[in-house]
Amino acid sequence: MQRLIDRGSLTGALGAYLTGVVVTSAPWLLTTAVLLGLRLFARSSGTNEFLVVEQTVTIVYALTVVLSAPMDVVLSRHASDRLYDRRLEAIAAPLGRGLALTVVGFAAVGSAVMTLLRVPIAFAVPGTLLTVVVGAQWLMLSVGSGLSSPSVVLGAFGLGAPVTIIAALALGRGLGLGAVGYLYGFGIGQLCTLVLLLVGVMRVLPANSDERERLWPAFVEYRLLAAASFAYHLSIWADKPILWLLAGWPLAALYTASAALAWFSVIPAFAWIYVQIETVFYQSYRAFYSTLEGGGTLPLLRRRAQIVRAEALRILRGAALVQAGVTLVALMAGPLVLRVAGLPPAAAPMYRLALIGAAMQLGTLLTLLLLYYFDLRRNALTVAIVLLVGEVTLTVVCWRAGLPPGLGYVIASTVSCLLGINLVRRRMRTLLLDTFQSQPFGAM
Amino acid sequence: MPAVSEARVGVPDDVCLLVEGTYPYVAGGVSAWVHDIIKGHPELRFSVFNIGSRAGVYGPPSYALPDNVTRLHQTYCSELETTPITSAARERLDGEIRAFRRRGRSRLPPSRVLGAIRRLSLEIGRGDDRLLEDLACGDLSVGEFLHGRETFELLAEIAEKVAPQASFLDLFWHLRAIYVPILRLLPAVAPPARCYHTVSTGYAGLCGAVFSLRTGRPLIVTEHGIYSRERDMDLARASWIKDQPDAGDAIRVGARPSPLRDLWSHSFRALSQLAYRRASRIVTLSDVNRARQIADGALASKISIVPNGVEVPSADDERGASGLPVPPGLHGSQGPDDTRALRVGFVGRVVPIKDVISFIQACNLAMADVALDVRIIGPIAEDAAYVRRCVALVESLGLASSVVFTGPQPAQLIYSDLDVVVLTSFSEGQPLVILEAYAAGLPVVATDVGACREMVEGRSAPDRLLGASGLVTRVGTASETAAALVRLARDPLLRRRFGRAGRKRVLGFYRRQDMIESYRGLYRDMVSQ
Numbered sequence: 001m002q003r004l005i006d007r008g009s010l011t012g013a014l015g016a017y018l019t020g021v022v023v024t025s026a027p028w029l030l031t032t033a034v035l036l037g038l039r040l041f042a043r044s045s046g047t048n049e050f051l052v053v054e055q056t057v058t059i060v061y062a063l064t065v066v067l068s069a070p071m072d073v074v075l076s077r078h079a080s081d082r083l084y085d086r087r088l089e090a091i092a093a094p095l096g097r098g099l100a101l102t103v104v105g106f107a108a109v110g111s112a113v114m115t116l117l118r119v120p121i122a123f124a125v126p127g128t129l130l131t132v133v134v135g136a137q138w139l140m141l142s143v144g145s146g147l148s149s150p151s152v153v154l155g156a157f158g159l160g161a162p163v164t165i166i167a168a169l170a171l172g173r174g175l176g177l178g179a180v181g182y183l184y185g186f187g188i189g190q191l192c193t194l195v196l197l198l199v200g201v202m203r204v205l206p207a208n209s210d211e212r213e214r215l216w217p218a219f220v221e222y223r224l225l226a227a228a229s230f231a232y233h234l235s236i237w238a239d240k241p242i243l244w245l246l247a248g249w250p251l252a253a254l255y256t257a258s259a260a261l262a263w264f265s266v267i268p269a270f271a272w273i274y275v276q277i278e279t280v281f282y283q284s285y286r287a288f289y290s291t292l293e294g295g296g297t298l299p300l301l302r303r304r305a306q307i308v309r310a311e312a313l314r315i316l317r318g319a320a321l322v323q324a325g326v327t328l329v330a331l332m333a334g335p336l337v338l339r340v341a342g343l344p345p346a347a348a349p350m351y352r353l354a355l356i357g358a359a360m361q362l363g364t365l366l367t368l369l370l371l372y373y374f375d376l377r378r379n380a381l382t383v384a385i386v387l388l389v390g391e392v393t394l395t396v397v398c399w400r401a402g403l404p405p406g407l408g409y410v411i412a413s414t415v416s417c418l419l420g421i422n423l424v425r426r427r428m429r430t431l432l433l434d435t436f437q438s439q440p441f442g443a444m
Numbered sequence: 445m446p447a448v449s450e451a452r453v454g455v456p457d458d459v460c461l462l463v464e465g466t467y468p469y470v471a472g473g474v475s476a477w478v479h480d481i482i483k484g485h486p487e488l489r490f491s492v493f494n495i496g497s498r499a500g501v502y503g504p505p506s507y508a509l510p511d512n513v514t515r516l517h518q519t520y521c522s523e524l525e526t527t528p529i530t531s532a533a534r535e536r537l538d539g540e541i542r543a544f545r546r547r548g549r550s551r552l553p554p555s556r557v558l559g560a561i562r563r564l565s566l567e568i569g570r571g572d573d574r575l576l577e578d579l580a581c582g583d584l585s586v587g588e589f590l591h592g593r594e595t596f597e598l599l600a601e602i603a604e605k606v607a608p609q610a611s612f613l614d615l616f617w618h619l620r621a622i623y624v625p626i627l628r629l630l631p632a633v634a635p636p637a638r639c640y641h642t643v644s645t646g647y648a649g650l651c652g653a654v655f656s657l658r659t660g661r662p663l664i665v666t667e668h669g670i671y672s673r674e675r676d677m678d679l680a681r682a683s684w685i686k687d688q689p690d691a692g693d694a695i696r697v698g699a700r701p702s703p704l705r706d707l708w709s710h711s712f713r714a715l716s717q718l719a720y721r722r723a724s725r726i727v728t729l730s731d732v733n734r735a736r737q738i739a740d741g742a743l744a745s746k747i748s749i750v751p752n753g754v755e756v757p758s759a760d761d762e763r764g765a766s767g768l769p770v771p772p773g774l775h776g777s778q779g780p781d782d783t784r785a786l787r788v789g790f791v792g793r794v795v796p797i798k799d800v801i802s803f804i805q806a807c808n809l810a811m812a813d814v815a816l817d818v819r820i821i822g823p824i825a826e827d828a829a830y831v832r833r834c835v836a837l838v839e840s841l842g843l844a845s846s847v848v849f850t851g852p853q854p855a856q857l858i859y860s861d862l863d864v865v866v867l868t869s870f871s872e873g874q875p876l877v878i879l880e881a882y883a884a885g886l887p888v889v890a891t892d893v894g895a896c897r898e899m900v901e902g903r904s905a906p907d908r909l910l911g912a913s914g915l916v917t918r919v920g921t922a923s924e925t926a927a928a929l930v931r932l933a934r935d936p937l938l939r940r941r942f943g944r945a946g947r948k949r950v951l952g953f954y955r956r957q958d959m960i961e962s963y964r965g966l967y968r969d970m971v972s973q
Binding site for chain 2: 224292293296298301430436437439440441
């Protein structure tokens with residue numbers, strides 16, 4: 001990614017930011033595109049079967065994004081740590097085991113959920129298969145984006161996306177299989193992306209895999225990260241079923257659709273954050289530790305720490321600026337957006353709140369990423385739990401108090417964002433102190 | 445907290461002897477001296493406070509504790525390894541660090557121990573009584589030192605003032621390594637005793653000074669070698685301190701000495717000064733050492749010289765009380781067989797400070813001119829790598845048939861089978877091996893370290909009148925030792941003359957009983973205070 005930016009050309013920068021978009025948003029962008037396609041397809045076909053497909057795909061993505069999160073973060077962190085240790089041979093075995101567990105786990109979870117929700121068997125089978133494929137895809141995306149070149153990720157989604165749409169249309173319309181065919185076609189395209197990601201990652205890994213490397217110790221090692229990631233991803237969806245339970249499906253569906261639309265507004269800032277963290281911030285971070293390990297003097301270390309501090313604050317400010325701009329535009333374009341998306345004007349207040357909430361949640365995510373960078377796992381977990389618990393609690397409280405749906409989400413994500421910023425700032429102030437004074441020294 | 449391997453609660457002992465990693469585990473040297481002192485004072489009750497580096501380093505004791513030793517306290521001060529830290533341990537540590545920081549924030553007034561460490565590091569040579577009092581108050585735990593904000597601020601201040609160009613990472617770990625052992629020792633509970641007697645300065649000296657301050661009982665400091673000087677020599681050879689490359693040199697032609705060596709050196713000197721200041725009496729073995737102690741801050745009025753001593757067999761007794769043989773040349777005119785190869789002995793631990801390498805090189809050089817039959821007699825378990833190096837040198841020089849590593853042997857078997865004893869040490873106090881050689885009527889070749897020159901050439905005027913009892917060579921100069929060996933091999937009469945002078949010297953000035961009596965008087969004064 002740094003090489004792309006270093007070219008100094010527009011295409012280089014575009015490639016870098018496009019990679020950022022793909023890594024941060026590709027799966028759910030695709031989902032949304034597919035769901036929108038479904039709506040258009042449903043309008044023209046005039047059948048209710050597509051409502052089942054829409055629900056199935058939504059459930060699949062909600063399930064996979066939440067349940068795969070711990071495995072994704074554990075294995076991607078394990079991979080990056082082994083990469084740092086120059087022990088690439090220790091990556092494949094746990095990754096293979098994690099992938100197998102993901103496949104088996106999501107097959108079980110997918111079929112159980114389809115059964116519980118009484119999804120017709122014709123949809124339940126491709127729905128379960130899609131759960132497995134998408135779950136595995138999240139995992140390979142998380143590990144692959146750190147291990148392999150951005151072109152692998154870009155290529156996988158660049159090829160997978162058109163295949164998805166073509167296969168869905170071919171099976172749904174071409175072969176006349178209707179909504180079921182559409183779902184199978186969607187699954188085939190996603191499988192294509194998964195295979196490409198898998199091949200790309202395996203190419204990076206050495207042939208001599210250390211089979212003694214286990215998966216469980218990695219889970220024990222990174223359990224706080226796993227918990228933080230689970231809590232964060234759960235918070236993306238937690239308010240929707242709660243509102244469904246409290247207010248019924250029509251309002252919840254409207255709220256979910258508004259939130260999904262609003263979430264589009266974070267794509268530019270998310271991609272910007274990703275690129276900045278993986279390039280400029282990473283360099284300042286590495287420079288600090290290289291200086292430290294390379295025998296730098298105290299004044300030099302202080303300067304390097306100051307640069308890391310400045311970079312972290314710059315990214316916080318930059319992300320806020322980019323997101324504020326996009327949110328403002330999205331707020332102003334609200335009526336148009338709702339009309340294009342086929343949502344009624346009644347969705348406007350929820351959409352506006354969801355925009356602000358999404359911006360704050362992105363801020364929370366950024367602080368989480370920075371806290372992960374500095375290995376402040378407990379702090380990251382605290383922020384994620386504040387977000388999740390706050391969101392669940394305040395969604396209920398706001399509904400009971402007669403306040404608009406989505407306000408609880410806004411408050412919770414604002415609080416978690418501010419907490420995260422505070423923790424990052426505190427860490428930045430004590431970077432040098434903590435780096436040294438947290439070192440163990442034998443038995444005490 | 446210090447581990448106490450054996451503790452019988454009872455009345456205070458008369459003397460608590462503080463040793464650093466020696467008695468009763470290491471054979472010879474200071475250990476032998478301590479054992480002798482204890483046995484020489486059967487009327488006194490002793491306890492021994494041994495400060496080791498870390499558990500598991502020491503094997504079984506080399507000495508059975510005499511009946512008048514009531515307790516052996518074993519304390520460890522250096523757990524220097526950074527343990528591979530698991531995530532559970534990391535979380536536990538993070539929790540502890542948060543607690544330390546909270547405690548640090550609420551601490552008012554600031555830690556006196558940390559203030560003392562600051563003065564030790566930055567105000568070297570300006571020690572006062574408050575320094576020891578501050579250290580002894582023990583208001584800083586090891587954890588607070590390792591993880592506290594205030595400590596980091598101090599480390600940064602030291603870095604800026606003492607070693608602004610040094611790698612801060614190196615400085616950080618070195619400062620931890622310097623002060624953590626001290627902080628581990630400060631909370632040690634003083635064994636009840638009427639007086640404390642430390643057989644070195646350094647960590648033992650620090651503990652002795654702190655115990656003395658806390659209990660109000662007097663402290664005696666005995667130094668055989670000068671601790672700070674010996675550590676300086678260790679530091680000069682230490683490969684774990686990286687010297688700095690010359691900044692800006694395109695081609696590295698040399699490296700500047702690391703300020704970290706100075707930091708360590710200052711810390712050891714500061715520990716010596718703490719012990720000297722607190723001591724009621726300071727005992728050393730020679731004028732040379734006395735001068736060095738004064739240079740390091742000891743008050744001249746506190747210092748007395750008590751030479752080591754050995755049992756000397758009488759000329760009428762084939763084997764004296766010490767078990768040392770009476771040399772044949774002393775019984776009559778008949779000397780050793782002058783026609784066979786000169787039997788040369790190196791007696792001592794095979795460790796770097798004894799510079800056995802130079803001894804082997806000297807023998808090799810001498811064997812070009814004269815026939816030698818060489819024995820290296822002493823423990824070989826202490827530094828296996830160094831022993832391997834010595835054996836490899838012997839083999840590479842083709843001396844395996846004439847240079848033999850015998851391992852430790854009883855004193856009565858050593859000297860009867862030798863014609864000359866050689867010392868090539870980098871540092872010595874007042875080596876017993878020279879006195880034992882004299883008692884056996886043997887000449888010595890010794891490097892000019894510690895009290896060796898005055899032991900060979902005489903200390904006082906009456907002593908010097910006896911004439912030389914061997915040859916003195918420069919440190920680390922194998923050629924001089926070789927020349928001395930050639931001279932002695934070619935001149936049997938000179939050997940006999942040296943042997944007789946040595947025996948007279950040990951009889952006149954280095955008798956064990958004299959040393960024991962000197963300490964008896966000293967202990968009597970201190971215990972009754």
